[in-house]
Amino acid sequence: MVMAGGTVRAEQVGATRELILTAAERLFAERGVYAVSNRQVSEAAGQGNNAAVGYHFGTKADLVRAIIRKHAAPVEEIRTRLLAATGDSTDVRDWVGCLVRPVPEHLGALGSPTWYARFCAQVMTDPALRPIMVEESLSSPSLRQILDGLERCLPELPAEVRAERGDMVRHLILHMSAERERALAEGARTPRANWHDAATGLVDAVVGMWLAPVTSGS
Amino acid sequence: MVMAGGTVRAEQVGATRELILTAAERLFAERGVYAVSNRQVSEAAGQGNNAAVGYHFGTKADLVRAIIRKHAAPVEEIRTRLLAATGDSTDVRDWVGCLVRPVPEHLGALGSPTWYARFCAQVMTDPALRPIMVEESLSSPSLRQILDGLERCLPELPAEVRAERGDMVRHLILHMSAERERALAEGARTPRANWHDAATGLVDAVVGMWLAPVTSGS
Numbered sequence: 001m002v003m004a005g006g007t008v009r010a011e012q013v014g015a016t017r018e019l020i021l022t023a024a025e026r027l028f029a030e031r032g033v034y035a036v037s038n039r040q041v042s043e044a045a046g047q048g049n050n051a052a053v054g055y056h057f058g059t060k061a062d063l064v065r066a067i068i069r070k071h072a073a074p075v076e077e078i079r080t081r082l083l084a085a086t087g088d089s090t091d092v093r094d095w096v097g098c099l100v101r102p103v104p105e106h107l108g109a110l111g112s113p114t115w116y117a118r119f120c121a122q123v124m125t126d127p128a129l130r131p132i133m134v135e136e137s138l139s140s141p142s143l144r145q146i147l148d149g150l151e152r153c154l155p156e157l158p159a160e161v162r163a164e165r166g167d168m169v170r171h172l173i174l175h176m177s178a179e180r181e182r183a184l185a186e187g188a189r190t191p192r193a194n195w196h197d198a199a200t201g202l203v204d205a206v207v208g209m210w211l212a213p214v215t216s217g218s
Numbered sequence: 219m220v221m222a223g224g225t226v227r228a229e230q231v232g233a234t235r236e237l238i239l240t241a242a243e244r245l246f247a248e249r250g251v252y253a254v255s256n257r258q259v260s261e262a263a264g265q266g267n268n269a270a271v272g273y274h275f276g277t278k279a280d281l282v283r284a285i286i287r288k289h290a291a292p293v294e295e296i297r298t299r300l301l302a303a304t305g306d307s308t309d310v311r312d313w314v315g316c317l318v319r320p321v322p323e324h325l326g327a328l329g330s331p332t333w334y335a336r337f338c339a340q341v342m343t344d345p346a347l348r349p350i351m352v353e354e355s356l357s358s359p360s361l362r363q364i365l366d367g368l369e370r371c372l373p374e375l376p377a378e379v380r381a382e383r384g385d386m387v388r389h390l391i392l393h394m395s396a397e398r399e400r401a402l403a404e405g406a407r408t409p410r411a412n413w414h415d416a417a418t419g420l421v422d423a424v425v426g427m428w429l430a431p432v433t434s435g436s
Contacts, residue, residue: 032344034252118345125339125396126250160409164419167397168390175389176382178343191378201382205427212426215418 017056017066019045024053025067029115029181033064033122033129064129068136071106071116078102079142086149095149096169096206098142101199103173104180108195113185117177124174150210161214169206176202235274235284237263242271243285247333247399251282251340251347282347286354289324289334296320297360304367313367314387314424316360319417321391322398326413331403335395342392368428379432387424394420 023045027036038053038060045052057063079102086094107114123129137143147166151157157165180198183190192198241263245254256271256278263270275281297320304312325332341347355361365384369375375383398416401408410416 030345032252032346034250035346118343121343122340125336125343125393127248127336128250128253161419164394164409165423168394168420168423171389171393171397172386175343175393176386179385179389191382200433201379202386204430204433205383205386208426208428208430209423210426212422215422 013056016045016047016052020047020053020056020063021067021070024063025115025119028067028122029118030185033060033119033126038063061129061132064123065132065136067116067119068123068133072136072140074109075102075106076140076142078105079140079146083142083145089149090153092150092153092210093203093207095146095153096203096210098146098149099169100173100202100206103177104195104199104202107177107181114181115185117174117181118185121175121178154210157210158214165210168209172202172206231274234263234265234270238265238271238274238281239285239288242281243333243337246285246340247336248403251278251337251344256281279347279350282341283350283354285334285337286341286351290354290358292327293320293324294358294360296323297358297364301360301363307367308371310368310371310428311421311425313364313371314421314428316364316367317387318391318420318424321395322413322417322420325395325399332399333403335392335399336403339392339396372428375428376432383428386427390420390424 020041024036024041027041027044039050041063042050042052049055053063057066079098082098082101086098089095103117107117110116120133123133147162151162154162176198180190180192180195182188190198192201238259242254242259245259245262257268259281260268260270267273271281275284297316300316300319304316307313321335325335328334338351341351365380369380372380394416398408398410398413400406408416410419
């Protein structure tokens, strides 16, 4: 009986945490991470206790980290699946696909509307929150494998240009996803019909970028 | 005497406004646009009156707009100069240079450290402030000329892909500039020795991106 009671309690806590995470992500995306208080998140999550966010997550930084972690697992799963299909390919496009597709594919699987991309774009540009995101993303082992795969395809590309273009791809995935997400939320026109095609547009562009000749410095 | 007095007064007001704009830009870049209060900006600008920001600029949104306008003029000047040198070129690289170089060249001319790129990255990803930035940048007539020039070079590129890649370039310029600015401020390593070379790295990548073949949708 004690065990069963414990399980029910754990399930309730899990459900409450989930409600808070969803409400927070939506409010942060729509109104801004800093414009929204923990109290407003608690209310939007239907919690009678306005301190629910603090009780379940701690500070706003802790809440931000929890939202990131919630999405990290499914994104990593997609990336691992794409990596397995890529094997030891020497085609740049295959590796670029592994790099670019996981986030848009994850957003597509969530169903419309999504809020995560707009949330992430804010976190990545905020001086105080950015380190949380950087820390959480660097922990992906599959990401390292993809960058190694790209290096094997183009061994002549100077290391600093590889690093530079790697940064460019990261920005493109994040901010183009946020832009598409915003357009969908606002009912605006988008250049592509779905997330898969939007990812294809990104893959086309990134392959061109990765293969572009390098002008030496001044 | 009244006129002379008026001029002195106008100069003082101009100097105070300038002090406030500089302090705000720095604090916003380093701590976050929302984390910093108008009161803190007034103090950092050396104003005895803590309401100085409100008196001279109004709300935080007005202050954000004033910072953007301060930089818009020199950026537009660089863009116009590059456009004049490009003439009626049919080389994609010339037009991409007009598109990519103005912001990094402006940041380079400001001398280290700069704060504007990190400030802009926050503004562009914030749901409440973003419309200000969009409104201010769309008012650039030279930007339209460049996009038309690119269209003349590549008339076969579908309009929606052109729009999509135009968005990509916008994100790359802004976020790669913010990343380099942050690295310089933190004394971290950067892939390029100076802003001109950083822009060249971007031009190389963007030309490759613009010329990339288009895969048709699913």
